[in-house]
Amino acid sequence: MNDTVIHVENLGKRYRIGVSPERYKTLRDTIVAGFNAPIQKLRQRSSNSLSSIGPNIIWALRDISFDVPRGKVLGIVGRNGAGKSTLLKILSRVTEPTVGSAEIHGRVGALLEVGTGFHPELTGRENIYLNGAILGMKRVEIGRKFNEIVAFSEVEQFIDTPVKRYSSGMYLRLAFAVAAHLEPEILVVDEVLAVGDAEFQRKCMGKMSDVAQEGRTILFVSHNMSAILRLTEETIVLDKGNLVFRAPTAQAVDYYMAAGFSGLGERAWTPEEIPADAAPFTPLAIRVRDSKGQIVDTFRSTEPFRVEVEYSLDQSITGLRVGIYLLTMRGEYVFTSFDLDDPTQFDKLGIRQEGHYISHCTIPENILNEGQYVLAVNASSFRVKRYFWDDHALAFTVDATGAPGKQWPEPRMGPIRPALDWVIERL
Amino acid sequence: MAADQLPNSHEDLIILKPTHGLAALNLRDLWVYRELVLFLSWRDVLVRYKQTALGATWAIIQPLVQMVVFTLIFSRAAGLSSEGVPYPIFNYTALLPWGLFSKAMNDAGRSLVNNRNMITKIYFPRLTIPVASVLSGLVDFGIAFLVYIGIILYYNFAPNSTYTFTVTPALLTLPLFIILALVATLGVSLWFSAANVIYRDVGHILPFLTQTWFFLTPIVYSSSEISKQWQIIYALNPLTGVVEGFRWSLLGIHSLPLPLLLVSAGVAVVLLITGLIYFRNMERTFADEI
Numbered sequence: 056m057n058d059t060v061i062h063v064e065n066l067g068k069r070y071r072i073g074v075s076p077e078r079y080k081t082l083r084d085t086i087v088a089g090f091n092a093p094i095q096k097l098r099q100r101s102s103n104s105l106s107s108i109g110p111n112i113i114w115a116l117r118d119i120s121f122d123v124p125r126g127k128v129l130g131i132v133g134r135n136g137a138g139k140s141t142l143l144k145i146l147s148r149v150t151e152p153t154v155g156s157a158e159i160h161g162r163v164g165a166l167l168e169v170g171t172g173f174h175p176e177l178t179g180r181e182n183i184y185l186n187g188a189i190l191g192m193k194r195v196e197i198g199r200k201f202n203e204i205v206a207f208s209e210v211e212q213f214i215d216t217p218v219k220r221y222s223s224g225m226y227l228r229l230a231f232a233v234a235a236h237l238e239p240e241i242l243v244v245d246e247v248l249a250v251g252d253a254e255f256q257r258k259c260m261g262k263m264s265d266v267a268q269e270g271r272t273i274l275f276v277s278h279n280m281s282a283i284l285r286l287t288e289e290t291i292v293l294d295k296g297n298l299v300f301r302a303p304t305a306q307a308v309d310y311y312m313a314a315g316f317s318g319l320g321e322r323a324w325t326p327e328e329i330p331a332d333a334a335p336f337t338p339l340a341i342r343v344r345d346s347k348g349q350i351v352d353t354f355r356s357t358e359p360f361r362v363e364v365e366y367s368l369d370q371s372i373t374g375l376r377v378g379i380y381l382l383t384m385r386g387e388y389v390f391t392s393f394d395l396d397d398p399t400q401f402d403k404l405g406i407r408q409e410g411h412y413i414s415h416c417t418i419p420e421n422i423l424n425e426g427q428y429v430l431a432v433n434a435s436s437f438r439v440k441r442y443f444w445d446d447h448a449l450a451f452t453v454d455a456t457g458a459p460g461k462q463w464p465e466p467r468m469g470p471i472r473p474a475l476d477w478v479i480e481r482l
Numbered sequence: 483m484a485a486d487q488l489p490n491s492h493e494d495l496i497i498l499k500p501t502h503g504l505a506a507l508n509l510r511d512l513w514v515y516r517e518l519v520l521f522l523s524w525r526d527v528l529v530r531y532k533q534t535a536l537g538a539t540w541a542i543i544q545p546l547v548q549m550v551v552f553t554l555i556f557s558r559a560a561g562l563s564s565e566g567v568p569y570p571i572f573n574y575t576a577l578l579p580w581g582l583f584s585k586a587m588n589d590a591g592r593s594l595v596n597n598r599n600m601i602t603k604i605y606f607p608r609l610t611i612p613v614a615s616v617l618s619g620l621v622d623f624g625i626a627f628l629v630y631i632g633i634i635l636y637y638n639f640a641p642n643s644t645y646t647f648t649v650t651p652a653l654l655t656l657p658l659f660i661i662l663a664l665v666a667t668l669g670v671s672l673w674f675s676a677a678n679v680i681y682r683d684v685g686h687i688l689p690f691l692t693q694t695w696f697f698l699t700p701i702v703y704s705s706s707e708i709s710k711q712w713q714i715i716y717a718l719n720p721l722t723g724v725v726e727g728f729r730w731s732l733l734g735i736h737s738l739p740l741p742l743l744l745v746s747a748g749v750a751v752v753l754l755i756t757g758l759i760y761f762r763n764m765e766r767t768f769a770d771e772i
Contacts (some may be wrong), residue, residue: 070770146497148605150769156499163496163605171603174525181525188521189604381753412764 133293161240170230280386522614590671667752
């Protein structure tokens with residue numbers, strides 16, 4: 056039965072974004088709008104303007120069409136704000152499209168966020184039943200899989216403890232365990248692997264490949280390119296709400312990683328790329344400069360270079376730390392570093408006042424191997440809030456000319472290429 | 483695939499596209515997800531009394547204390563009549579459906595917003611949330627009813643009591659009035675829960691609306707205090723019919739005021755149907771607006 060299970064045609068989703076998204080609509084607004092509506096209609100008629108093109112309207116998705124055959128594992132990649140989550144929300148029926156249509160054959164299980172519907176006051180046992188029911192399982196079905204779920208989550212001793220007393224790791228394991236034992240024909244997964252420790256992630260990946268091998272259809276969104284490469288056969292690339300590329304995964308990942316890096320060595324964020332909940336943090340730009348201070352996108356591995364993150368704060372933030380992640384093109388982490396990693400700095404800058412800032416650091420020479428790298432940016436207060444996150448902020452190339460071992464024209468394995476003090480002793 | 487799963491056939495086709503105009507009520511969805519309704523009401527009940535020292539005793543204390551206070555104020559101080567029944571019984575009989583209504587209206591009115599993390603992440607029929615919220619009130623109602631039986635027994639067997647409870651066939655109609663109470667409660671709850679998603683004003687309206695509504699309902703007084711020509715208008719409050727029905731069925735006070743009851747029941751049904759339509763129409767933007 057190699058038929059189509061998902062058929063998406065010209066799908067689009069429009070959002071209204073308020074001037075101040077924090078404010079809820081009040082009755083007064085509606086009444087005032089009601090009085091103004093006839094006047095505005097008259098105005099519109101006279102100026103002949105299209106009401107749909109306003110500053111407060113954005114298309115999160117536009118004109119998306121694709122088919123997914125039964126049993127296919129399809130990856131979806133794209134930067135923040137590209138429309139991945141909106142697409143999954145429409146396909147999992149959380150929200151309606153504005154235009155176009157999608158046909159779905161079979162039960163859809165959505166993992167948009169693990170632990171949704173968990174109630175902190177209820178015990179693990181109670182939450183398994185509740186969460187299962189929310190995800191669409193029947194009581195007998197949950198009962199049958201109960202032991203399996205508990206075993207997978209490894210929280211046996213705490214199954215009758217309220218989940219508010221769980222560690223975050225236990226909480227995640229339990230939540231994923233319930234969702235993973237759902238048996239939908241179509242599984243929609245959004246970035247569940249971005250959370251939890253390495254062991255948990257390994258387990259999730261294992262479960263996902265099991266599901267895929269059972270011949271079920273999976274739509275998988277991730278920023279983790281190695282997970283996408285491992286799990287999916289084919290991948291679509293979204294950019295600013297449009298479907299820009301669809302190909303076998305290896306090609307699509309290369310396209311995605313290489314494409315879209317505007318200005319060489321510099322990347323500025325446009326307002327629509329910044330999620331509303333980033334406030335009061337506004338990311339402005341990330342740049343890389345060589346040892347002479349030039350903004351460039353290629354460095355010699357034998358020279359140091361500087362990474363700058365420019366941002367502004369509309370209000371002071373307590374405990375804010377701004378940091379970078381360095382990744383390979385395949386999405387493997389090389390290192391993570393924050394501007395307050397030094398404890399003495401951290402004590403001095405507990406509260407960062409409002410203002411315009413640049414956090415910069417120097418990556419010393421003889422660290423990176425030749426190849427292409429990606430910088431990701433994270434601005435957060437530890438365990439309080441992640442204000443901003445762009446895991447695909449800027450790419451640059453490292454050229455190893457003159458690096459240790461370059462006299463042999465062979466590729467060196469691994470992302471780092473340190474200059475080590477070798478001593479050869481004759482005994 | 484196991485046979486007991488929701489939309490369980492491969493033939494199940496879902497078409498997702500923008501809907502326009504009046505939404506179909508599609509109550510079948512609610513039936514398919516009936517277990518979720520039960521789970522959610524079970525959760526609401528469990529959570530209500532978790533980490534409280536007195537637990538479900540609160541469901542007894544609240545109406546009991548209310549009754550004592552009202553007896554002191556309205557019977558002793560204000561001297562309101564209670565149609566020949568001891569005032570505590572007269573009052574408590576009305577507090578039973580009122581407690582169900584006011585609690586459910588307040589809980590259900592806020593229920594969608596309180597569950598917003600679920601609504602923005604998972605699909606399930608949104609109706610399950612306010613319906614479950616209303617149904618969870620039935621548990622407290624049941625407990626309060628046990629107390630009611632205790633009060634009746636006390637007045638029957640206390641040595642110097644002049645009241646005796648008589649069992650009449652009218653008692654058999656009590657479930658009908660409970661259903662009427664649920665219909666009115668659900669209708670009002672659907673309106674408020676859906677409106678609250680878009681207008682947070684509802685959160686401010688609910689407390690003082692509850693208070694006003696309380697005095698517009700014959701709880702501390704008898705509906706016979708209202709003059710004849712206003713009776714039908716008075717009955718536009720669906721709770722009037724519910725309370726009078728409870729008193730007639732349980733206490734056998736005067737004859738059943740049929741016109742009043744019909745008006746109240748009519749209003750309750752209209753509230754429920756319009757509430758469903760309103761809810762369904764607002765539902766499509768819940769995930770975006772909440």
